[in-house]
Amino acid sequence: MGWLIGVGGVLALFTILLFMPAKVSGSFSYIGGEVSYTLYAGIGPVRINLKKLLEKEKSKPVSEEIKGEKEKKKLSFADVEKGLKKGVEALRYLRKKFTVSLFSFKAKFSLGDAADTGIATGAAYGSIYSILGAIDRYFVLKKHEVIITPVFGGIGFETEFEGKFQLRLIYCLGLINKIRKGDIK
Numbered sequence: 530m531g532w533l534i535g536v537g538g539v540l541a542l543f544t545i546l547l548f549m550p551a552k553v554s555g556s557f558s559y560i561g562g563e564v565s566y567t568l569y570a571g572i573g574p575v576r577i578n579l580k581k582l583l584e585k586e587k588s589k590p591v592s593e594e595i596k597g598e599k600e601k602k603k604l605s606f607a608d609v610e611k612g613l614k615k616g617v618e619a620l621r622y623l624r625k626k627f628t629v630s631l632f633s634f635k636a637k638f639s640l641g642d643a644a645d646t647g648i649a650t651g652a653a654y655g656s657i658y659s660i661l662g663a664i665d666r667y668f669v670l671k672k673h674e675v676i677i678t679p680v681f682g683g684i685g686f687e688t689e690f691e692g693k694f695q696l697r698l699i700y701c702l703g704l705i706n707k708i709r710k711g712d713i714k
Contacts, residue, residue, distance in 0.1 A: 550628070550695040558689040572698070618713040619704055624667055626700045630693040632661060632673040637687045639680040650679040 555568040568579040634657055640646045657675050664670050707713050 550697050551701065552630075552693060552695040554631075554691070554693040556689065556691040559687065615708075615713055619708070620667070622704055622707060622713070623696070623700060625669060626696065628669040628671065628695045629664055629673075630671050630695055631691060632664065632670065633689075633691040634674070635676045635678075635689045637678045637680055637685070639683050639685050641684045643681045646679045646681060650677055653677050 551570070551572050553568070553570045555566065557566045558564070566580065569576045570579050571577055636653065638646070638649070638653075640649055654675070654677055657677070661670065661673055661675070704713075
């Protein structure tokens with residue numbers, strides 16, 4: 530009888546994990562020539578710092594034998610087209626299942642001339658909001674914040690981006706199953 534309760538508990542935990550959203554959040558900033566970024570991924574309350582994992586992978590030495598064995602294969606146009614078609618089909622499957630919880634973009638810049646800076650500010654707003662429109666059309670966009678500040682004097686550029694994205698694990702498994710079956714060609 531005890532093993533039945535244990536199996537039931539494991540199945541309940543697995544079911545809960547399937548319907549919990551997997552979240553990826555990250556931020557990028559470029560201020561005064563310094564680039565910094567953070568990247569986290571997790572399920573529920575568990576968060577993993579992906580930046581530290583990526584830095585550990587880069588620091589591992591690669592043996593000379595492995596470097597010599599790798600041959601660069603040139604991609605043909607057909608290979609690129611096939612990859613793009615698979616990507617589009619995958620995005621169609623994930624349409625309105627992928628949630629953008631936060632899209633935050635902040636920038637300060639100056640081009641030296643007030644007129645050029647003003648024109649560039651308007652162009653930047655137009656570009657960012659066209660991206661937001663596409664995101665909102667194809668995915669679920671919950672919150673966005675766009676602040677672009679022109680600085681009239683000197684030449685400089687500072688930017689900061691933060692995004693939080695989530696997708697339920699059940700949809701990831703469904704996508705993997707579709708790719709495995711060959712439904713996404």
